[in-house]
Amino acid sequence: MSIKSLLSLPILLFLLIISIVGAIFLGAYQTSFAEIGQAMMNFLNGKNNAITYLIFHIRLPRILLAGLVGGGLAIAGAAIQGLFRNPLAEPSLIGITSGAMLFAVSSIVLMGSFLATFSAIFQQATVSIFAFIGGLSTTYLVYFLSSKHGRTNVMTMLLAGIAITAFAAAITGIFIFLSDDQQLRDITFWSLGSVSSASWIQLGITAPIVLIGTFLLNTHAKSLNAILLGEKEATYLGIKVEKVKSQIILITALIVGVSIAMTGIIGFVGLIIPHFLRLIFGTDYRFLLKGSALLGAIFLIIADTLARTIIAPAELPIGILTALVGAPFFLWLLLQMQRKNSEL
Amino acid sequence: MKKIKSLLFLTIILFAACQNEPIADNSAEAKRIISLSGFLTEVLFDLGYGEQIVGTDITSAYPSETDSIPKLGHISQLNAEAILALKPDYIFVEKSQVNQTEVFAQLKNAGIKIIPITTSRHFNNAVNAANQLKNNLDIEEEQIEAMAKKIETDSLKLIEILSNTTKKPKVLFIYARGAGNLSVSGTGTAAEAIIQKTGGQNAITSFENFKPLTPEALIESGPDVILMFSSGLASLDGKAGLVQIKGIPQTPAYKNNRIIAMDGHELTSFGPRVGETAIMLAKKLQE
Numbered sequence: 001m002s003i004k005s006l007l008s009l010p011i012l013l014f015l016l017i018i019s020i021v022g023a024i025f026l027g028a029y030q031t032s033f034a035e036i037g038q039a040m041m042n043f044l045n046g047k048n049n050a051i052t053y054l055i056f057h058i059r060l061p062r063i064l065l066a067g068l069v070g071g072g073l074a075i076a077g078a079a080i081q082g083l084f085r086n087p088l089a090e091p092s093l094i095g096i097t098s099g100a101m102l103f104a105v106s107s108i109v110l111m112g113s114f115l116a117t118f119s120a121i122f123q124q125a126t127v128s129i130f131a132f133i134g135g136l137s138t139t140y141l142v143y144f145l146s147s148k149h150g151r152t153n154v155m156t157m158l159l160a161g162i163a164i165t166a167f168a169a170a171i172t173g174i175f176i177f178l179s180d181d182q183q184l185r186d187i188t189f190w191s192l193g194s195v196s197s198a199s200w201i202q203l204g205i206t207a208p209i210v211l212i213g214t215f216l217l218n219t220h221a222k223s224l225n226a227i228l229l230g231e232k233e234a235t236y237l238g239i240k241v242e243k244v245k246s247q248i249i250l251i252t253a254l255i256v257g258v259s260i261a262m263t264g265i266i267g268f269v270g271l272i273i274p275h276f277l278r279l280i281f282g283t284d285y286r287f288l289l290k291g292s293a294l295l296g297a298i299f300l301i302i303a304d305t306l307a308r309t310i311i312a313p314a315e316l317p318i319g320i321l322t323a324l325v326g327a328p329f330f331l332w333l334l335l336q337m338q339r340k341n342s343e344l
Numbered sequence: 345m346k347k348i349k350s351l352l353f354l355t356i357i358l359f360a361a362c363q364n365e366p367i368a369d370n371s372a373e374a375k376r377i378i379s380l381s382g383f384l385t386e387v388l389f390d391l392g393y394g395e396q397i398v399g400t401d402i403t404s405a406y407p408s409e410t411d412s413i414p415k416l417g418h419i420s421q422l423n424a425e426a427i428l429a430l431k432p433d434y435i436f437v438e439k440s441q442v443n444q445t446e447v448f449a450q451l452k453n454a455g456i457k458i459i460p461i462t463t464s465r466h467f468n469n470a471v472n473a474a475n476q477l478k479n480n481l482d483i484e485e486e487q488i489e490a491m492a493k494k495i496e497t498d499s500l501k502l503i504e505i506l507s508n509t510t511k512k513p514k515v516l517f518i519y520a521r522g523a524g525n526l527s528v529s530g531t532g533t534a535a536e537a538i539i540q541k542t543g544g545q546n547a548i549t550s551f552e553n554f555k556p557l558t559p560e561a562l563i564e565s566g567p568d569v570i571l572m573f574s575s576g577l578a579s580l581d582g583k584a585g586l587v588q589i590k591g592i593p594q595t596p597a598y599k600n601n602r603i604i605a606m607d608g609h610e611l612t613s614f615g616p617r618v619g620e621t622a623i624m625l626a627k628k629l630q631e
Binding site: 027028029030049050053054057058059117118119120121123124177180181185186189194196197199308311312313314315317 | 399402414417418420421423424425427428429443444446447450453454455554556
């Protein structure tokens with residue numbers, strides 16, 4: 001690992017802490033230092049008032065969920081790009097997103113009239129569970145289709161992923177056609193993503209999956225570096241490529257599946273964050289995986305802070321912001337790099 | 345016997361005290377209100393509570409004073425924090441929409457009172473809503489009576505108009521959001537309710553709710569009148585744009601130039617002005 005990238009990990013960690021603290025202070029509801037201190041005291045003493053509730057049950061959970069989902073999506077993206085040795089790869093390529101979308105939409109439409117009488121939290125939980133199952137089962141299908149005699153052909157997997165994605169999108173289209181106005185609106189907002197309903201229960205489910213997943217993906221950093229040379233070459237280097245492959249796909253599916261289940265579809269993070277780091281620091285997965293997790297978390301926390309403040313008292317779906325803020329910035333970086341290269 | 349009497353007296357007093365409690369609560373200063381429904385906003389303004397509204401949803405566009413009230417967006421995309429920042433005493437929401445978002449649970453836990461109001465598609469909708477609002481707001485009985493009186497007078501006029509005719513035109517309601525996005529109303533919609541109450545019949549009875557418009561179904565339904573929201577007709581660039589849609593020129597409605605466009609909120613909210621709206625529509629249908 002280069003010194004530059006070694007140094008940048010503590011810096012990223014520091015920035016993450018700053019963005020969490022900053023996000024706690026910022027919001028439509030103006031809060032002063034004193035008020036937040038008071039809220040903390042109340043929280044520790046088990047007392048509850050409006051500001052304590054606001055900070056600890058509305059603002060903090062959504063900041064943490066944004067961080068977990070952002071970090072999870074980014075590291076999953078980095079790992080998938082490494083596995084496929086393809087810069088355009090992202091988790092949605094192996095069917096996770098389209099499968100989750102299909103199942104979520106079908107649960108919104110098919111059970112809409114039935115579920116309408118239940119509370120919003122129960123409805124949301126149902127959609128979440130469906131999305132999670134959908135993401136995982138579609139990924140399994142893609143993996144199953146491209147595996148033969150214990151070997152998984154990455155090329156086949158990519159193509160199978162594209163075909164399954166198109167198929168799932170078509171069935172999603174049927175459900176969208178069948179949906180009424182209300183359901184259509186739910187579907188639209190779901191596919192734009194939001195962390196606004198974050199709760200401690202959601203965090204309790206998401207945190208273990210994302211954190212353990214991140215740790216496990218990190219253990220494969222060296223293998224991914226070797227796979228960069230080619231699968232055969234990696235095998236000669238003593239890497240158990242098939243085992244690495246199946247583990248990475250499983251962990252990625254779990255991380256992305258739970259993220260989508262909790263927040264809907266938040267695009268762009270998984271693709272752009274790893275690339276951003278690659279452009280600056282080069283491709284070394286020992287750094288890239290950790291760096292992506294940290295930067296992804298920072299990015300989504302900032303995006304969500306913007307989502308809930310810039311058009312307050314209303315709120316912007318976060319999926320819009322990630323692309324709106326991220327894309328121009330990424331293009332700028334791309335042009336900078338190009339200029340630098342041509343100067344050399 | 346005396347004991348029983350005094351016990352009875354005590355019970356009555358206690359009972360009265362219980363009844364009085366919410367009113368005592370109301371007599372305090374002006375409450376800060378959030379209304380998450382265009383219909384409820386109009387009712388609140390009609391009852392003189394417009395100035396106490398500190399936030400509305402995106403469907404609240406009448407009266408024009410609502411323009412200066414902070415808009416909280418669509419009801420399924422609320423920002424809990426921003427709502428807390430407005431420090432509302434009450435959030436009024438239509439009962440059918442109370443399960444729309446988890447944000448309500450968050451707000452309830454933060455100590456905000458969320459009051460669901462039952463609504464219907466009848467002329468007494470606004471009066472019913474006003475009576476429910478009275479549980480939380482200090483609304484005077486006379487104001488509700490005035491509202492009821494106005495609607496009643498208009499209903500009587502409407503009955504008179506309809507009693508002089510036997511025509512029952514087939515009305516097709518088209519919901520348009522631009523040329524590529526047209527649906528027609530089946531049964532069970534607010535549009536059907538107002539059509540039936542104003543002496544028309546729904547041109548489509550073969551399905552519930554809204555379905556995308558197809559040229560064949562359009563011609564088959566053979567509507568005498570096409571009814572649209574003004575905003576919907578505007579989204580097609582008016583009648584000139586409507587002709588461009590396949591099947592429209594073949595309908596009796598188009599041939600006889602019977603395209604009616606009315607304000608969407610007025611037409612489907614069954615609010616305090618429902619009587620006027622119904623008379624206007626009934627007259628147009630009978631032309």
